[in-house]
């Protein structure tokens with residue numbers, strides 16, 4: 553009798569398998585008994601609320617963290633991923649939300665960082681540019697290989713990261729909320745690239761908070777809640793069921809539609825009246841009460857961001873008033889707004905936050 557071959561234990565198209573993974577930080581169980589698997593040619597979405605453990609999980613696949621317990625198998629063999637080099641050797645490439653590119657190097661230098669093609673012992677710049685050009689063409693992005701990375705906008709940075717992953721011939725591509733910073737046009741482009749990679753047989757782990765992206769792009773979904781893998785479902789699962797799995801109760805319970813009583817406008821926490829900035833927004837009035845979430849809806853360019861900035865004192869306005877708990881707030885005065893207890897999470901969190 554021959555010993556069973558480990559490779560035969562798992563499905564032939566299985567790239568990765570995680571079993572019973574646990575990771576703690578002082579005072580926090582970030583992951584507990586998590587199972588996950590990834591096949592060739594699929595987009596496997598990791599879904600979960602903030603703090604559910606998604607980033608911690610992928611950081612164990614990229615070698616940034618080591619598990620306390622549990623196993624990771626790559627193509628059926630148990631592996632230890634103790635650093636970025638182990639991940640690279642296994643063909644696992646990760647694109648973090650905070651990109652890992654060096655701003656002062658060129659696009660080509662970033663793609664081949666630490667692995668520049670050499671000729672007679674020197675970096676072969678010409679070949680590096682040509683290879684970079686091919687990769688950039690493959691991801692369909694119009695960037696010069698000798699452009700400095702600091703000159704690029706966020707969507708292009710991401711495409712350069714993907715080109716870099718391709719140059720590593722990644723079999724597993726992990727993307728942590730790649731669409732969070734993209735416009736819808738850029739998202740379409742990213743999806744086209746991801747679909748192409750899937751067709752090429754790459755396995756993709758995709759983290760997103762946007763449920764509509766799951767149906768558009770995903771094959772399977774693993775739902776994490778409080779550090780546990782709650783369920784694995786097809787990407788065609790209706791959104792309300794996904795939400796229920798994610799939060800552990802139905803959305804109606806979480807955000808009741810009917811308010812028990814209509815709050816009185818006299819006890820508004822924030823009261824905006826007739827706010828006007830010439831040429832930008834005009835006569836904006838609304839109240840925000842305790843326990844309320846008020847949406848500002850409108851098309852791109854309608855002035856939503858500008859209204860929020862004016863309320864926060866980041867920009868001046870020409871007419872109108874802002875009251876907090878009945879007290880008039882000084883105009884164009886961020887410290888006063890903060891002193892009154894207003895916070896602003898800006899559109900560009902990383903740049904302006």
Ligand SMILES: Nc1ncnc2c1ncn2[C@@H]1O[C@H](COP(=O)(O)OP(=O)(O)OP(=O)(O)O)[C@@H](O)[C@H]1O
Pocket residue numbers: 577578580581582600601602603604605606607608609
């Ligand atoms: N380095 C760390 N030290 C201590 N606690 C950590 C660390 N990293 C993560 N945690 C904690 O582990 C839990 C899981 O965090 P993680 O960042 O993995 O969540 P996430 O699902 O990626 O959330 P988000 O959607 O906000 O990105 C959280 O309670 C978090 O506070």
Ligand SMILES: [Mg+2]
Pocket residue numbers: 606607608
């Ligand atoms: Mg995260």
